[in-house]
Amino acid sequence: MTELRIYSDADPAAPQIESSDFETIQALLARAGIKLERWHTNAVIESGVDTHAILDAYAEDIERLKREGGYQTVDVVSMVPSHPEKDLLRQKFLDEHTHREDEVRFFVDGQGLFSLHVGEQVFEVLCTRGDLISVPAGTPHWFDMGPNPRFTAIRLFDNPEGWVAHFTGSNIAGQYSRLDN
Numbered sequence: 001m002t003e004l005r006i007y008s009d010a011d012p013a014a015p016q017i018e019s020s021d022f023e024t025i026q027a028l029l030a031r032a033g034i035k036l037e038r039w040h041t042n043a044v045i046e047s048g049v050d051t052h053a054i055l056d057a058y059a060e061d062i063e064r065l066k067r068e069g070g071y072q073t074v075d076v077v078s079m080v081p082s083h084p085e086k087d088l089l090r091q092k093f094l095d096e097h098t099h100r101e102d103e104v105r106f107f108v109d110g111q112g113l114f115s116l117h118v119g120e121q122v123f124e125v126l127c128t129r130g131d132l133i134s135v136p137a138g139t140p141h142w143f144d145m146g147p148n149p150r151f152t153a154i155r156l157f158d159n160p161e162g163w164v165a166h167f168t169g170s171n172i173a174g175q176y177s178r179l180d181n
């Protein structure tokens, strides 16, 4: 289930707002300029299903988003707890960073915790199956897949080279929630 916690960026001790109601979460994020959508499919997506079947199942939403955001490239990534480099890959995006393009992710399955630093607030968004999130270009954020990562996600890009993490050097991420799945 999708969850949102909003904190002051000066107080990681307790959230100002918590919600697990999708429409409430969507509205709160929209106010901060963050897109969250719930996508539906009639196709049966089971683990091990191939990339083409996944992209086919969500083709309409993918095409719409490409038009809206000008994205050029789409791929599918998967993580499982047995991945030999899971710790390294988890560490890679745990600190606050930005990208020069939107970070657009649709969770076909599994989950991941996106934390966005917008103004003087931190938005922790637990994305689960069926959620599309877009982190706007230039927005400081971090991502935690947890110690036992499991997800399949569709990624949309402007161009793969644009998707480099620029670290802000802040240690803020370590003060907020991690995904302890």
Ligand SMILES: [Fe+2]
Pocket: 093, 097, 098, 099, 103, 141, 142, 143, 165
């Ligand atoms: Fe990122």
